[in-house]
Amino acid sequence: MSKQFGWRSRLGGSVSVVAIALGTWLTPAWAGDPFRRENPRNISDTTEQAFEAFFRVGNYPLAAQQVELALSEASVDPILYAMRASLVYLEDPDNLPSEFKDYATLTRSRAEALVNQDPLRGNIYIAVGHFLEGAYALKNEGMVRGVPTALSKLQQVFRHLDRATAVDPEDPELNIIKGYMDLMLATNLPFSNPERPIERLQTYAAPEYLAKRGLAVGFRDLNRFEEAMAAVDRSLELTPENPEIMYLKAQIYVDSGDRASSLPWFDRALAMREQLPAELVRQIQRERDQAQRRVDAEQASNR
Structure with a gap:
């Protein structure tokens, strides 16, 4: 997939990096909060389970079921709503239906x-909603209408992330989302200088497995392959059954x-194809086939 998709296809993540879960890492007060050891928020266990299926396990059919529940x-x-928009996006990234925009707007309106009850999380997801609405405009409205709308939405994204930062600049949920976006x-x-978002992901973002995943993508795109491999290996250690992390490791190779x-890691990801969207499976297979052709050509030239 082309570089313009960058952090969708090649991060093994998705357009909205908006939620994560850890399990026993959490404090007991609100067991559903996947982000915080301290000051956990009232996030339901069902929401946490949906997020675990989406990001920790990388099982999209299960994630869709949990989100609907x-x-x-x-x-x-x-x-x-942000996760639901992401699931719609992953079904066909090149042809976003109006349903995607509807969920983007529901993210923002909810x-x-x-925001009055929880200005930190309210502003985080107002920003995420604007980001998703901007992505829809850029994809579906053409250059003349789409680019000005997307740029206006991006201004709103930064405005609301700044408001969330003013509440708590070290908040893990804020820093996982802002770190991904900035990187x-x-x-x-x-x-652009990548060092600040790298520091953000290394120091403040949680959970660790998703922070390491973002760092692996960023280091890969910066051609810092040793650091990328260390980050993806740590993410794999924390989420050993996630096929997207296997795919990411193959890409780094x-x-x-x-x-x-890379070939065994492509194959390991493809062996778990039932967990993944069909378009992503096709993309992994294309990249695997390209790698195999290059390996075959190199071996033939060395004979």
């Missing part, structure tokens, strides 16, 4: 209803020039 609860967390921009825009070592 959590959306039936009396109080719906804005993170759920966050706006939360994505830093690795795709000229003259390819980008570093060691295509032969």
